Amino acid sequence: MAHSFSLDKFSVMLGNLYQGPLEPTPWQSFLNELNQFFEAKYVTFILRPPSDEDNGLMVNSNGSSAEVVASYNQYYFNLDPFVDLPNGQVVTLEEFVSREAWLSSEFYKNFMEPVGVFHILGADIRTSDGALCRIRVSRGVESPGFVDADKALLAHFVPHLERSVALHTQINRIETERNLYAGAVDQFAVGTIILDEAGKILQTNQVADQLLREKDGLKISADSLQVGTPRDCQEFRRLVKQALQSQKGGQPSVVEAMRVQRPSGRADLGIIVRSVPLSEWNEGKACPSVVIFVSDPEQESRAPQEIVKALFDLTPAEAQLAMLLANGLTLDEASDELGISRNTARAHLRSTFSKTGVTRQTMLVRLILRSVATLG
CATH class of the missing domain: 1.10.10.10 (Winged helix-like DNA-binding domain superfamily/Winged helix DNA-binding domain)
Incomplete structure (x- = not known):
């Protein structure tokens, strides 16, 4: 049973908690560490509780099967008595539900007992934007129940988990907006190529990818964009250099245009080179610095x-x-x-x-x- 942990251990776990929103499965590393630390059977984080209209969003420490999660989401969430806990307060199942009521409940007999769960420690978190999250730590009947020391340890992480959820929500919102705008640009049949501060390609959209695959006026060489004839390429490098200097100098966004000949003889590509203004607190490398917009007169309208x-x-x-x-x-x-x-x-x-x-x-x-x- 967990009793205490060192500052170094707390620091590592806290780091993984805040790294959680960037993981492929959010908070997976933190939940696995929490599972090991509490010598638990499972640790579950419910980011969005299931409802009759929605299956919810649940992340488990390693070991919980997809069938168990689906069973809870589709049926047993309505029978779960360990819900609607005091906001931000860590409590044990014993404090919330009597032993007799727990053992006689359909939820325990048909869902928890078959997977070997008896003791549960948890907290509910209601965020400032109205989201409801739940953290649950469970042990088997053969393990000792949770005590005040366990509650105090989990309580150390609850406010940080709330902040991490806020970061996750903000990142999700930004990513959703980015995808919407990127999709709109794709529908307009405009190629988009984003360069970093060294002029290297950071990102391309679907239209640009298609043009680059054709290698007819646009191509990639050593992570750099090459355009048209040698003369076109020289002019293009000048425009990119000018845009980069504008960005680094904090000047207003520079917009330049040029036409690019295609070896196939098809209609010239139109290119806009634009510097990307830096945010006030921008730091680090590999940041979007220049955006290239490419129009192909021969692209058909995608209007359905x-x-x-x-x-x-x-x-x-x-x-x-x-x-x-x-x-x-x-x-x-x-x-x-x-x-x-x-x-x-x-x-x-x-x-x-x-x-x-x-x-x-x-x-x-x-x-x-x-x-x-x-x-x-």
Whole structure:
């Protein structure tokens, strides 16, 4: 049974607790150490309690099977008597539920006893943003029950766990927003390449990846971006150097543009080079310093036909025609693609003009490409 621990041990465990939000399975290392330290059977951290509408989010120390977790999430959470504990206070099961009630409960007999759990130590944490988390440490019937010393030791970690959860929530929120914005840029068919302070590639999006795989005007050499002809590459390096100097000097964001020839003879790529402003407290290496935006005139619009149809109240045939025109086809080419006569295509186009309020084909193309349809 755990009685005390050294400052060094506490420091290591605390480090793993704060490292938890960055682990592939959050807090796995900390929970495993806590499991070993308390000589427990399991340690469970419930980041989001299950409900009738949601399975919740649970992390266990090594040893708890997926079947047990699924069984709790799908059924037994409703029968668990060891819930709604005083906020931030460490308590034992014995303090919360009588021995007789525990032994006679369906939760114990059908769920806990089969996996060898008898004693439980826990705390509930309600964060400032309204989240409810639960930490549970369990031992088998053959092990000693939890005592005040155990409660005091777990209590040392509770406020730090709350702060770590806040960090996890903030990181998740930022990552979700980043993915949303990255997805929007992908839908606009704009390649994005982020460089660090040394001009090395840090990150690319899907559109940029495709352009780099084609090696037609863009390619990677020794983690650096190479563009177009030698003359293009020289100009590109100048623009990147200028953007880096602007960033390091704390100057306003520099935006430069250039065209890049493609060996295949396809339409030139358009490139924007922009410095990334540093945050006030930015430190360290490998930070985003320059962003490269790449447009390919031959990229087709990714606006889904169903969304175009819904936005402008078009028929399926009208939406198909509108999308072909938005992707650069002439009316004759679009009618051939759809297998319809030119007169039928013109009738669809007149109806589309009436519904969208435009009078020319170029205006229709601009309306579609500037609408939220491209974000669908």
